[in-house]
Amino acid sequence: MKLADIAALIRSKNAGPFTLTFDIMFADQASYDRVKNSGALTQASFAKLYGYPEDKVRFFQCDNALALKFSIPRPLTQGAPGDGDMHGGQQFVPLMNVEIR
Amino acid sequence: MSNNCPIRFIAPVGSVGGGINAAALDEALAQPTDFIACDAGTTDAGPFSLGMGIPAFPREAVKRDLSLMLRAGRKANIPVIVGSAGTAGGDVHVDSVLEIVREIVAEHKLKLRTAVIYAEQDKAYLKRLLHQNRILPLDPALPISNSIIDGSSRIVGMMGVEPLQQAIGDGADFVLAGRCSDSALFAAIPVMRGFPPGLAWHAGKVSECGTLVCETLGKGVISTTVSCEQIAIRPYGNGLRCTPQSVAAHGLYENADPFLHRECSGTLDLRNATFEAVDDVTVRIRGTEFFSEPAYTVKLEGAELAGYQSIIVGGIRDPYVIRQLDSWLASVRNYIDDVVSRVLDDKADKNSYNLVFHTYGINAVMGKLEPEVKNLPHEVGIVLEATAPTQDMAHKLAELSRQPLLHYPIKEWAGSITAFACLHNPAVIDRGPVYRFNLNHVALPSTPLEMFRIHFEDLDGSTQS
Numbered sequence: 001m002k003l004a005d006i007a008a009l010i011r012s013k014n015a016g017p018f019t020l021t022f023d024i025m026f027a028d029q030a031s032y033d034r035v036k037n038s039g040a041l042t043q044a045s046f047a048k049l050y051g052y053p054e055d056k057v058r059f060f061q062c063d064n065a066l067a068l069k070f071s072i073p074r075p076l077t078q079g080a081p082g083d084g085d086m087h088g089g090q091q092f093v094p095l096m097n098v099e100i101r
Numbered sequence: 102m103s104n105n106c107p108i109r110f111i112a113p114v115g116s117v118g119g120g121i122n123a124a125a126l127d128e129a130l131a132q133p134t135d136f137i138a139c140d141a142g143t144t145d146a147g148p149f150s151l152g153m154g155i156p157a158f159p160r161e162a163v164k165r166d167l168s169l170m171l172r173a174g175r176k177a178n179i180p181v182i183v184g185s186a187g188t189a190g191g192d193v194h195v196d197s198v199l200e201i202v203r204e205i206v207a208e209h210k211l212k213l214r215t216a217v218i219y220a221e222q223d224k225a226y227l228k229r230l231l232h233q234n235r236i237l238p239l240d241p242a243l244p245i246s247n248s249i250i251d252g253s254s255r256i257v258g259m260m261g262v263e264p265l266q267q268a269i270g271d272g273a274d275f276v277l278a279g280r281c282s283d284s285a286l287f288a289a290i291p292v293m294r295g296f297p298p299g300l301a302w303h304a305g306k307v308s309e310c311g312t313l314v315c316e317t318l319g320k321g322v323i324s325t326t327v328s329c330e331q332i333a334i335r336p337y338g339n340g341l342r343c344t345p346q347s348v349a350a351h352g353l354y355e356n357a358d359p360f361l362h363r364e365c366s367g368t369l370d371l372r373n374a375t376f377e378a379v380d381d382v383t384v385r386i387r388g389t390e391f392f393s394e395p396a397y398t399v400k401l402e403g404a405e406l407a408g409y410q411s412i413i414v415g416g417i418r419d420p421y422v423i424r425q426l427d428s429w430l431a432s433v434r435n436y437i438d439d440v441v442s443r444v445l446d447d448k449a450d451k452n453s454y455n456l457v458f459h460t461y462g463i464n465a466v467m468g469k470l471e472p473e474v475k476n477l478p479h480e481v482g483i484v485l486e487a488t489a490p491t492q493d494m495a496h497k498l499a500e501l502s503r504q505p506l507l508h509y510p511i512k513e514w515a516g517s518i519t520a521f522a523c524l525h526n527p528a529v530i531d532r533g534p535v536y537r538f539n540l541n542h543v544a545l546p547s548t549p550l551e552m553f554r555i556h557f558e559d560l561d562g563s564t565q566s
Contacts, residue, residue, distance in 0.1 A: 079147040081486065094470075
């Protein structure tokens, strides 16, 4: 099953002009536990998915929010020439297809 | 300090100008309330507001919300606190909002003891701090030097609770602050009155985006009550509810770290926070902690002119071009560079300008992060972005780029081709000045108030005709 079919919301956003953050939120405990325990979402899997250095990826498990979270330094500072997503809102999409077993 | 009674505040909207639900505000204010607070700014709009010195929100929308807040505050005789005025919170931004406040005071015959707190930073002062190693980089570290400070269009410091507390302590009915921590706007009075700082700051954190803390976003206001043991947060507005998950999840929003939030005076720690439903719409928070940090730090935000920009918008449909788009665009770029150096010669050193092709349909949205580069679309949208030291040069760069984009040959076709579908005539759109954020640093002032200037003005609209 794909992550997009289990999560209630997958989103990305700036966390200040220099950081991108990705939130994966769930509607219920069972869905959260299933993804959290699947091992499909890790610093390493995120780094591979986005072609990004693993040591720069931060990963958080937020049990009381039923949410998983990644943060990375922005490849380009918000608004710098070449930046194509001023608010960082469309960077989450590759996460949608992560396979959860 | 007595704090047996809880303190209650209203967050009327996520940002001044967002559109306050007046009926919900009235309903919320039917209960005893201690203050109203709201931020009016963000860096999320981009560096232009800070660099150019103009707000990113329409004046009419800001005036409507400010008017509702100020009249509600006077009617209930409670303070109103607004921070990060005019989007970026520089002096010119604060003054533009102060002008709106004067109009509201006159139109509604209000009396308003107003504290204006300026947050823009003097460059000579910052250079002194830098010399004393009192400006430190955050991650990711950007370079800093006297010339970077001097070259900034504008630098603001993000204030904490202390300047706001000074203003409230001196009897302000209305505090209009420049760049300010969003949470500090709500934490200032509760911290001043001796409530536990963990709860006071967390109350601000969950309230500052208005109804974004609710399960589903909608038009309403947030009411937050802080006592010595807990926070209770609830919305007013049709169908809105806070749930334990929605309030906990708000700690994630636009934050790199969902558990630890650095403020000027310390760190808010959500790791032991608990969230429970009180009723269908209200959530109780307990256990949040706040640790004082050894150094008082003020975050700096700066913007500098990146140049002037002109763009051309168009598209490509030819599959032969699309399948070799990267190499074709690289050849087009080399050709443009040659034309530019021939035509503009010494006026256009190759390092003085910047050409970017945004290729919509390939990777314009995600750039280097895009994993799906193998699946080629049948059509590609292209925005050519030329950035140069003057508008005239940016315009000429874009003009000189049009012919190579149109006609640069490919081996699959014999003879002259026209590979680029221009959207407009004239093709070039001038975008004006563009800015970039150039600081990611904190300053270490010798006191929490040192970097901020507080002015009092007794505004009185009751004597005017």
